[in-house]
Amino acid sequence: xxxxxxxxxxxxxxxxxPPSWKKSISLWLEEDTPSFDYGGFVVGDRPAxxxxxxxxxxxLAGVPFFNEVFRQLDCTVxxxxxxxxxxxxxKKQHVATVKGPVRCVLLGERVALNLLARCSGIATKSDSLxxxxxxxxxxxxxxxxxxxxxxxxxxxxxxMLVGGCDPHRQDLSAMTMLKDNHIWACGGSIPTxxxxxxxxAGFAVKVEVECLTxxxxxxxxxxxxxxxxxxxxxxxxxRVASKxxxxxxxxxxxxxxxxxxxxxxxxxxxxxxxxDDIDIISSSSIHQGVKHVDFSxxxxxxxxxxxxGSGDAAET
Numbered sequence: 001x002x003x004x005x006x007x008x009x010x011x012x013x014x015x016x017x018p019p020s021w022k023k024s025i026s027l028w029l030e031e032d033t034p035s036f037d038y039g040g041f042v043v044g045d046r047p048a049x050x051x052x053x054x055x056x057x058x059x060l061a062g063v064p065f066f067n068e069v070f071r072q073l074d075c076t077v078x079x080x081x082x083x084x085x086x087x088x089x090x091k092k093q094h095v096a097t098v099k100g101p102v103r104c105v106l107l108g109e110r111v112a113l114n115l116l117a118r119c120s121g122i123a124t125k126s127d128s129l130x131x132x133x134x135x136x137x138x139x140x141x142x143x144x145x146x147x148x149x150x151x152x153x154x155x156x157x158x159x160m161l162v163g164g165c166d167p168h169r170q171d172l173s174a175m176t177m178l179k180d181n182h183i184w185a186c187g188g189s190i191p192t193x194x195x196x197x198x199x200x201a202g203f204a205v206k207v208e209v210e211c212l213t214x215x216x217x218x219x220x221x222x223x224x225x226x227x228x229x230x231x232x233x234x235x236x237x238x239r240v241a242s243k244x245x246x247x248x249x250x251x252x253x254x255x256x257x258x259x260x261x262x263x264x265x266x267x268x269x270x271x272x273x274x275x276d277d278i279d280i281i282s283s284s285s286i287h288q289g290v291k292h293v294d295f296s297x298x299x300x301x302x303x304x305x306x307x308x309g310s311g312d313a314a315e316t
Contacts, residue, residue, distance in 0.1 A: 012083075013083065013158065013161050013162055014063070014064040014083070016158075016161070017064060017154070017158070018154075021065075021068075021154055022068055022072075024151070024154070025065065025068045025069055025072060025111075026072060028069075028111050028115075029069065029072060029073070029107070029108070029111055032107075032110060032111050033107060037103065037107060039106060040103035040104075040106065040107060041103075043102045043103055043106060044101075044102065044103060045101035045102065045103050045104070046101070046102055046302070047099070047100070047101065047102075048099070048100065048101065048102035048105050048299055048300070048302075049097060049098070049099050049299070049300045050097070050098045050099075050105050050109075050297050050298060050299045050300065051094050051096075051097055051098075051297070051298050051300065052066075052094070052095050052096035052097070052098065052116075052295060052296075052297055053092040053093065053094060053095070053295065053296050053297075053298060054081075054087040054088035054092070054093040054095050054293065054294070054295055055088060055091075055092055055294040055295065055296055056088050056293055056294035057086065057087070057088040057089050057124075057293075058086070058087065058088055058120050058121065058123070058124035058293030059084060059085070059086060059087075059120060059123040059124045059126075059127050059162065059163055059293075060081050060082070060083060060084065060085050060086075060087045060095065060116075060120055060123075060293075061083060061084070061116075061119045061120045061122070061123035061124075061158065061159045061162035061163065062115050062116045062118075062119030062120060062123075062155065062158070062159065062162075063079065063082075063083045063116075064158075065112075065115040065116070065119065065155060065158075066096075066112045066115060066116050069108040069111050069112040069115070070098055070100065070104075070105075070108050070112065072108075073100065073104040073105075073107055073108045074100055074101065074104055075098055075099060075100025075101070075104050075105055075108065076098070076099050076100060077096055077097070077098050078096060078097045078099075079095065079096045080094060080095055080096060080097070081093075081095040081096070083162060084123070084162050087293075088293065088294070092296075095295075098297065102299065105297075105299065106299075109297045112297070113295050113296070113297060115155060116293075116295050117292040117293055117294065117295055118152075118155065118156070118159070118292055119155050119156070119158060119159040119162075120159070120292070120293035120295075121159070121290045121291055121292040121293050122156055122159030122160060122163065122286065122287045122290055123159045123160070123162040123163035124163065124290070124291075124293055125163065125285070125286045125287070125290040125291075126142075126144070126159065126160050126162075126163025126164060126165040126286040126287070127163040127164055128267070129142060129165075129267055129270065129283065129285065129286050130142045130163065130164050130165055132267060132270065132271060133270060133271065133274060133281065136271040136274045137274055138274040138278075138281065139276075140278060140279050140280065140281070141165075141166050141279065141280045141281070142164075142165045142166065142280075142281050142282075142283070142286075143160075143165060143166035143167070143168040143260075143280055143281070143282040143283075144156075144157065144160045144165055144166070144167050144168050144282065144283070144284065144286055144287050145168055145262070145282055145283070145284040145287075146168065146169060146171070146172075147284040147287070147288055148287065153170075153171070156287050157170060159287065160286060160287060163286070165286060166280070168282055174205075175205060175206045175207075175208060176197040176201050176205055176206070176207045176208065177208045177209075177210065177229075178190075178193045178194065178197060178207065178208065178209045178210065178225075179210045180210060180212070183209075183210075190209060190216060190219045190220050190223055191219065191222075191223040193209075194207055194209065194220060194223040194224050194225055195223065195224075198224055206226040206227060207224070207225050207226050207227070208225065208226065208227035208228070208229060208260070209223075209225045209227075209228055209229065210229045210231050211228050211229060211230060211231065212231060212232070214230075214240075214241040214244060214245065217230065217241065217245055217259075218245070218248070220257075221245070221249050221256050221257045225257055226257055226258065227257060227258045227259075227260055227280075228245070228257055228258075228259055228260065229260040229261070229262055229282075230242065230259065230260070230261050230262075231262055231263045232262075232263035232264065233261065233263070235269075235272040235273050238261050238273050238275065238278065239275045239277075242259050242261075242275060242277035242278050243275075243277050245257075245259055245277070246259070246277045251277075255279075258279040258280060259277065259278055259279050259280070260278075260279065260280040260281070260282055261273055261278050261280070261281050261282070262281070262282040262283065265281060265282075265283040265285065266283065266285045267285070270283065
């Protein structure tokens with residue numbers, strides 16, 4: 001079982017985050033309030049309680065980012081749901097409580113909600129596409145791509161993990177992927193490009209080659225590629241090419257290379273590509289243009305002393 005299907009449900013994916021991620025939260029808070037906080041002046045710093053409500057169904061993801069926003073603003077967060085849980089099936093589900101000075105609660109509100117909504121949307125779409133593939137009989141890995149938002153990649157990759165998918169390479173340094181432009185820049189020679197990649201990256205960095213034909217995939221594997229990507233093949237073309245490649249280069253622990261399939265794969269067509277000889281299906285549809293999960297943060301009116309129902313909380 002890949003870590004992406006084991007960790008989100010049974011481990012803590014927050015333990016994967018590097019120390020540097022908290023700096024991004026500081027920058028996002030600074031971006032949102034670069035000078036005076038006029039609204040904060042209006043409400044003051046009395047103690048307040050606010051309720052995080054899930055208003056549409058989805059997979060909860062992004063808890064560490066939400067927590068850090070309010071930690072930096074001297075607020076506390078108590079969760080009533082766990083990372084990876086399905087939330088929002090009931091109307092305005094109360095999933096967390098934020099406590100702190102009301103000015104600070106409102107300072108963090110929009111940044112925290114935007115992070116949570118986007119990350120949860122990606123987790124939800126990842127989970128949905130993975131479930132579709134499992135129902136179609138696919139047993140191997142579903143991965144995202146590097147088509148992420150600059151400055152927001154860590155959050156988006158984290159959402160893929162919580163949704164049960166492989167985040168693929170984290171950045172250009174994580175794996176050498178030789179695409180058509182790399183091959184063309186090397187005079188059209190796949191062996192030349194693979195040899196250069198192996199020489200520079202050493203034994204610890206895998207090399208993947210994007211292939212437009214079965215012949216190119218054979219050439220790449222023979223040259224030493226660790227992964228070949230069958231790009232923009234038809235479903236029938238994938239079945240034929242992947243079987244031929246496995247027959248020639250081995251399966252399972254004896255395989256010379258992994259086979260990845262990519263190119264325009266969505267919920268509408270991905271099931272057509274399912275076959276036993278594909279190791280990885282990658283799709284940017286699990287993180288590009290996905291629908292956000294709708295959350296809101298409602299301050300409990302002062303006069304209720306925290307006893308109001310979620311429907312009575314004030315709009316913020």
